[in-house]
């Protein structure tokens with residue numbers, strides 16, 4: 001269940017939310033050229049849940065994800081990751097926090113072409129100076145079905161396999177939250193479903209939290225809750241979504257955009 005809490009109402013006990021945004025605004029540019037990408041967004045995403053973020057083009061989905069993940073700073077308002085308030089953190093602190101507590105899966109797989117699969121997966125550990133736990137690496141590679149490919153380079157893999165490397169890389173640090181920006185956008189339907197199943201497993205089997213921007217109602221159907229953005233605001237949310245219901249709701253929102 002996704003918790004929307006305004007004016008303190010319905011605020012859950014501290015520590016039950018993986019991510020929370022309170023009165024978040026994000027304005028790009030100044031004066032006549034200013035664009036309000038997020039307009040007073042308040043939402044809490046419970047730990048161990050899978051949330052899909054949808055909305056028409058330009059509704060603020062990427063901005064929401066970037067602010068929630070500490071990749072971008074809101075113009076005003078508060079973002080908390082677990083209990084940690086990100087406001088006022090400098091770039092060095094934010095980078096440390098992201099490396100330790102957040103995983104990312106993007107539409108473009110962003111793998112390092114000169115590194116093999118195992119090296120790509122363990123890159124976040126090397127960047128943060130953490131020793132690789134070999135057994136955990138083996139478990140993660142097995143989970144994404146790439147044990148036999150550990151020493152292949154990205155160019156030797158299919159798109160779906162490359163995205164599974166990116167998921168393994170996002171899981172290796174045992175992050176509290178995995179953020180996905182159109183993680184299935186570059187994949188065919190069947191391969192995309194494998195990737196969504198892996199994200200679903202991260203929630204169901206290891207209690208991680210997944211927040212994923214998608215345009216695809218089928219992908220959103222894997223989530224526990226869909227958050228609909230329109231004009232930088234949370235226009236609606238849907239629990240236990242089905243692809244059909246999501247597509248219907250999107251048709252309405254699309255007309256409004």
Ligand SMILES: Nc1ncnc2c1ncn2[C@@H]1O[C@H](COP(=O)(O)OP(=O)(O)OP(=O)(O)O)[C@@H](O)[C@H]1O
Nearest residue numbers: 028029035036037056057058059060061062063064
């Ligand atoms: N760096 C920027 N400078 C100025 N305006 C921006 C910038 N980034 C985003 N915007 C504007 O903010 C609004 C929200 O953009 P955002 O990328 O978050 O939307 P989105 O829902 O992810 O869109 P899409 O589905 O097309 O990717 C848009 O009007 C966009 O033009």
